[in-house]
Amino acid sequence: MGSKKKKEKQKDFKKAKLKVGKTAAKPDNYTDTSFKSKTISLPNQSITINSNSLQHELSLLKHHSSNTRKEILIQLESHLPSNSSQYKLIISSILPLIIDDSRMVRLQLVSLFKKIAIKQPGLFDLHLRSIILFIVSAMTHIQPNVRNTVSLFLEILIDYSNIKSYYNKILKNYFILMGWNLNEDKKSISLAINNNGSLNDENSKKARIEHVRILNKFLQKTMFEEKIDNGIKIDVAIHPQSYKYLLPHNVPQPYSPLKLFVNEIQENGTGVVGGSALSITDLDSISTEDLGTRMKIMNDIFKPTLVKNLKGLLKEGGDIGREANNCLKILEALPKEK
């Protein structure tokens, strides 16, 4: 014990040995005054920005409870702002709800869409691209109940907006929505499965009637000449065919299919409608602003399968048969190949 104590005492008086190539040890009374600093940022707790009420509401559209989302939609519908500048924000935050899981929310969204379309005419034309993308995304959604309500949104667009430029896209995805096979050469094994699968469900059955009805509407809108009355009488004589060579006058973005100013993957395709028959691969690169092109696309690609599938529905009879019959009538009314 004693020796241990002694050693400890002696330790204090021992001189630290210097070593070659090593720096001398710090003295006993050395104080380290260096320090490091770090910052924490908490953007959520910021006190500088007041929470805008509209912004706050819109953020609740991502709420996990479907009831809350629906409530917010109802509130939005009753308090739609008159200032059109705020609509961009609203549209961009309500659009994702097209593929919402809850049917209630989607149906509520349909009524909100209708209200907006009435209140702000022409607004949808500005956001058409993203709306169409969401609709197409809903059409191909893996959940059948999301697919079921999609045609209601499409109907609003047909009624209140100009969707001619997206003719190809919509029609092509309509085939997928209905479970029709566009490629005739393929064996259509899965066709049967798909039909059966959707038929099992009562909702799906009803939805199919809606789908065919709206397809009918869509065809009516796109396959016939629109009656243009601007209310302005132009006195200057214009050649009756000259509109073919002018820029389409009521289209916001006539060259959008060229995808010049859009961040999107370029597809290979000629983009030129020649005399020869078109194939499915050309669809993405063709501008469908004019009726002639649409007609040609219909005749070349869609018409045969469309007629065949509609006839299949006709045989089922009932409401769906009636709607299918209407569609068929339109298709028959189309002029044949010029």
Place this chain on the structure above:
Amino acid sequence: MAKKRRAAILPTNIILLQNVVRRDPESYLEEFLQQFSHYESLRDLYLLNPTGADQNSTTELIELIGFLSAVCNCYPKETANFPEELKTILLNNHRDLSSELREKIIQCLTMLRNKNVITAESLISTIFPLLVSYSSGSSGQHIKQMRKQIYSTLISLLKSVNTGAKNQKLNRSTQALLFNLLEQKDNQGLWATKLTRELWRKGIWDDSRTVELMTQAALHPDVKVSIAGVKFFLGADKEREDNFEENSDDEGFDMTELKHKMQHNKASKKRTKRLENAVKQMKKKSNSKHSATYLNFSAIHLLRDPQGFAEQLFDSHLSAKNSNKFDLDQKIIFMNLISRMIGTHKLIVLGIYTFFLKYLTPKQRNVTQIMAASAQASHDLVPPESIEIVVRKIADEFVSDGVAAEVASAGINTIREILSRAPLAIDSALLQDLTEYKGSKSKAVMMAARSLISLYREVAPEMLLKKDRGKTASIELQKGEKTGLPKYGVENTITSIPGIELLAKWRKEQGLAEGDENDDKNWEVDESENDSDIEGDWVTVESDKDIDIDISDSEDEKPNKDDEVSDLELSDSEDEEVEVEGQPSEKKAKTEENTVNAEQAMTELLSSRILTPADFAKLEELRTEAGLSKLMGTSNEETVDSTTLVGKVKYKQLREERIAHAKEGKEDREKFGSRKGKREAPHSTTNKEKARKKNFVMMIHKKAVQGKQKLSLRDRQRVLRAHIDKQKKKGKVGNNK
């Protein structure tokens, strides 16, 4: 019925769909097309507004990308553009993509590469730019993660394409990318060094091109990059060795044991399978170990232009004006590498010796490392004047009576290391001054001085004081075997096989007949020895300049020359000023006779017969007996350990070390202890032993036993006496039966 059942499993989630699509791609084409179209719309949505995309659609897109890349090989026609799309999305929008999506795309591209949908080249060209596109300042958590992912992807990709045969084309193209990276002045070159080092460690890249890449890195103006490059040369080879050792260690099971078990245990399917697996694993391991493509050259040996590299490194990083950007530790690393290269390749970089002078003071931090570097940088082809200034500086600064013992020992040890590489770099006055420290009170200093003496006894005993030369060196000098100092620039060439005279003598003594080279047994090469040579790592071949050779040279020229030569004179001119002292001629003749002339021996031996491997083995044995393997064999490649310069490093030994140390001296000695019950030669029990071990109860009634009781006193005495005599004899003669 079947239809209904199939309809029931119509998938409503992606994972399920992926499963069924994989099983039956044709039937589920429609569903696939639906999902593909969904992907397209989501993709367009995403690209429309990459930064503000909402969480749901992003997760959905991630899911779909995973799905499509998983089933992509089922529909090659439909998904022909898919990989391209992923690539363009990644390359054009990587800044906007959310971290999960970016990670998923990289992961999917890797998956597609593994499925051979895209080539390795295109994968590298896609993900490599991402690795370096963010400056290190902007690194957030996600960026770091992404870099890590890309890095590990690249490593595993290069590993997989290089298993079996090396894919030189891909290696070249990747190395070209890295070269380009190193051309830029920023610190992104760090990735090149990291990647290369890792691949070197794994033995995937092991050619001179890789080393060239690292020389570029070492000469890079950026501090981090150049340090990484230099550290590669200093440490990567050891790392690689460790890596391979580690791999070879983890056998995990004993093959013989398994086989043994198989013989005795009941054969079952499971057990057979286990054995098969083990065999397979074993084969795999042995294959990878002896992979023919793997080269075990160290990086410094693979340098294309060592002289140029060393000069450039010295000029740009050490002696240039802007070398102040490196701190002392970094400069020491540079010194270490340059000196290593100078030593290994015997380069001439004269500037470095004066450069060392600045740092060689006892107060300098880490001076031992600098001293070690200066020792490594010396070799016999450098002009002695250049090294001499270093030696003198060390002597002046470190070795004096005023300094601590530790410092003095460090100084002398360093000088010894330098001189063992370049013996001419000191004059005898200074040497004799230094050897005076052999009487120092400090053990470390004394040992250092002694080691210096013993070095010069081998190299140039003339330079030592007479009393320091020692017996053998003095005798050699007297006989005139040692004449003159080694001269600068004179290479020692081999004219004979060292020690051949010993062999000749031995053969004469044994009276071996000529022509036993026809005996097959003598030609047999020891297999196990050879194996160990091949398997072992870098074998350092001993340097050619063995001392014994110049013995034979000088001897031949002047066999009659006598000694007692003053060393100073000899250093000037060795041939002319030979002082001949009157020595008894008979003695001279005797010594002549005794020493078998090496040259003669060789001509005699080699002209008459061919040396067999057995001869060489014997030669080796004789040489070690004669103590001919001399101290001077320090090869140039050896590195100097800075810690040993100060003195002997004492550390507490582990138990194993202590046991090994104790065992060292008693290898051929038997274990002490009783020999009782141990037999010299194996044999069955003798009758005597049997009788001795027989059960007592069985013997008690026998006459032989009963009779002992009835023995007369006289007889009993006689028997006892005989027994005692026998015991005594036994002890003296030993227990020979």
